[in-house]
Every structure is written in C-alpha cells, then in structure tokens.
Amino acid sequence: MxxxxxxxxxxxxxxxxxxxxxxxxxxxxxxxxxxxxxxxxxxxxxxxxxxxxxxxxxxxxxxxxxxxxxxxxxxxxxxxxxSKGQSWWTPYNDVISPPFSQYLGYESAASDIRGYHPSLVPGHLQTADYIDALFAVGRPTPDAQQRVDLRLARQERVLQDDGPAVEMILDEAALRRQVGGPAVMRRQLAFLKELVVQQKANLRVLPLTAGAHDSLDSSFFLLGFRDDEDVLYVAGPGGVSTIRDDREAVARYQECFEDLRNKALSEEDTVTLLDGLVVGYHTD
Structure with a gap:
C-alpha cells in the first residue's frame, strides 16, 4: 500500500x-x-x-x-x-541523530538508492533477526528494540511497491560473516534472493576476488532524484556525513559505485552464489 x-x-x-x-x-x-x-x-x-x-x-x-x-x-x-506535521521517523527521534534525521528526509524523497557496505548486509536489506544479532553485540541498551523497529520501518518504506528503485552491491565478505549464526544467515540470504527474484531490488555481489577498491573502509549510499542532483551519505572512520553541495565528493562516490558495479557478479551469478552459501550454512 x-x-x-x-x-x-x-x-x-x-x-x-x-x-x-x-x-x-x-x-x-x-x-x-x-x-x-x-x-x-x-x-x-x-x-x-x-x-x-x-x-x-x-x-x-x-x-x-x-x-x-x-x-x-x-x-x-x-x-x-x-510541510507541517510529523515525519514517519518522528516516533524514533530518541534514537536518531540530527544528521541521520536529515538523511532520512532526503531518502524519503529519493527516486533511487544505490549503496554499498564493505562488511555487513546494508541496513535497508537486513532481516529482523540479523538486526537483533547486530544490536546484541556489546553492552545491552534499553533502546535496542526501538532501533530494530526503526530499521524495519525504514526497510518497509524503501521496499514498498511504489518506493524508490534500489540497487545495492553486496560484499561477499559480508555474506560469509556469520552474524547471529548459520540459521540467521540462511534466513538473511534467502531474503536477499527473494528480493532479487521478485525484482524488488537490484542486488549484485562483489566477489572477494575483486580485490582492493576505493571504499574498503566506508559504507555509502547515493540518493538519486528526478529533479535534483545526487545526495551522498557516507559512514566511515571519519564519522557520518550527508553531503549535497560538495559535488567533487559526490562525484568520487558515483565513480566508486560504477567501479563496484563493473566488478560485481551478474544477477544470475549472484543468485547462484546466494544459493551456494545457503547450502553451506545448512552444513555448519
């Protein structure tokens, strides 16, 4: 709906x-x-x-x-x-930083989302138990469930039928990292395959054999608009930034995404790899 x-x-x-x-x-x-x-x-x-x-x-x-x-x-x-009233993420303001709130405003208006994470399944695509496993690491916090609910609510909006076009590069290392254990990973990989098969997202795996590239230490997302230039969101060692006006920085990550896209497996080979990893997690 x-x-x-x-x-x-x-x-x-x-x-x-x-x-x-x-x-x-x-x-x-x-x-x-x-x-x-x-x-x-x-x-x-x-x-x-x-x-x-x-x-x-x-x-x-x-x-x-x-x-x-x-x-x-x-x-x-x-x-x-x-323009007045509450945004969809207002109920989660206690766990949202001002920079991320600004980013969510841009993401809500985007016509397409392209992204990459070097070590995890991107947040837009994570299953509930994968998210639970991530938030279970370290000292428990009272707002953990609210953070889980926020991520799932965001996913629902991004992946809805009239949502933005989603294209993500999945790092093979992230798919082989056992977040939450074999059962959690089987469900997570099955969900990714379902998104591809149902054409809800364009997902392709960057194989380990691709070697070094320009975003090994940072995750990033490029938001595209029909009537405006791309907005960049970057999270890495230097912190988190939403970048709209630094066109040089945006262009650098646009080129980086093109490089990752060129090095990634085809959609068919991506599904084959996902199937193989699911089988492997059944034997662990």
Whole structure:
C-alpha cells in the first residue's frame, strides 16, 4: 500500500521551487532575507528543506520573487500546508541523530538508492533477526528494540511497491560473516534472493576476488532524484556525513559505485552464489 505523503517531501518541493524562483530573480539568499526583513538563517533553512513553511511566509516569498502564475501558487500553497506535521521517523527521534534525521528526509524523497557496505548486509536489506544479532553485540541498551523497529520501518518504506528503485552491491565478505549464526544467515540470504527474484531490488555481489577498491573502509549510499542532483551519505572512520553541495565528493562516490558495479557478479551469478552459501550454512 502506498504511504501518505511525508512532510519532508513537501518541504523538498518547496525548497526546489523557491530556490529556482530566487535564482531566476537574480537574488542571493542574503538579498532575499533583506527584502523580506527576515534573518538569513531563516531563508537558508527553508531552502535546505529542514523546516516547515507557513502559507503566509510562502506568499511573501513568491511575491518577492515575482511568481504570479495562479496554478503554481496554488500548488505551492498546498505543499506549504503539507510541510507541517510529523515525519514517519518522528516516533524514533530518541534514537536518531540530527544528521541521520536529515538523511532520512532526503531518502524519503529519493527516486533511487544505490549503496554499498564493505562488511555487513546494508541496513535497508537486513532481516529482523540479523538486526537483533547486530544490536546484541556489546553492552545491552534499553533502546535496542526501538532501533530494530526503526530499521524495519525504514526497510518497509524503501521496499514498498511504489518506493524508490534500489540497487545495492553486496560484499561477499559480508555474506560469509556469520552474524547471529548459520540459521540467521540462511534466513538473511534467502531474503536477499527473494528480493532479487521478485525484482524488488537490484542486488549484485562483489566477489572477494575483486580485490582492493576505493571504499574498503566506508559504507555509502547515493540518493538519486528526478529533479535534483545526487545526495551522498557516507559512514566511515571519519564519522557520518550527508553531503549535497560538495559535488567533487559526490562525484568520487558515483565513480566508486560504477567501479563496484563493473566488478560485481551478474544477477544470475549472484543468485547462484546466494544459493551456494545457503547450502553451506545448512552444513555448519
């Protein structure tokens, strides 16, 4: 079933339209802020899509930017009304960092998701018991179940029928690592195969024989949009970052993904490998 439109999608629609209108008017963000008698940070937050926008403020911006088309104004006013309210991940705010919350806003609006993790099955594709096994490592925390529920809720949204196109490169090392033991891994690998067979995701394995590459120490995800440039999410030794404006960094990971894609097994060989690993876990 399709889910209701998330407020983050409406905020993104407003962000793109207002930035385009401001640029067409030949105004900088500072120019717009001074003309509207607002703080510069308010304009920046609106154009970043991180805050809701009232219809009154929207009308002020559209007037300043010379947007008069009645249909466009009505469409954006509807988006402004829909920019308020809670995002789907709001119930999990206690276990979500601000950077990850920002990333989830972008992910909710993405038309496609490409990604790679060097040592684990990517979080979007993990089964419940695989997630449980990951969170069971180390000292128990009272919010562990909430973190599990968040990851599964995110997976449900990403893999729904009208969700984004998903393409992931699975590292063979991650598939051979016994997270939770043989039974957990059998179910996890069977789930990955099911996603491929049902064409819910484009999954291909990067074999161990592929050797070294540019993302051995970092996981990353590239979010694609029909009307905007890619957004990059990277997690590695340097921390976690959501990158939109550093086009050089985004391009580097776009090239990295192409390299991984070229080195990965075909879909048919990926399914064959998954089947073989499942058999192996039955004998362990």
């Amino acid at each position: 399709p889910t209701a439109v998330d407020p983050s999608l409406n905020r993104r629609k407003l962000r793109l339209a207002l930035k385009a209108a401001r640029d067409k008017r030949g105004l900088t963000q500072r120019d717009a802020a001074e003309a509207l008698e607002w703080s510069l940070s308010k304009v920046i937050r609106i154009e970043a899509g991180t805050v809701s926008l009232s219809v009154t403020d929207l009308r002020a911006m559209l007037h300043e930017y010379g947007v008069e088309d009645a249909d466009v104004v009505a469409e954006l006013e509807e988006a402004a009304r829909g």
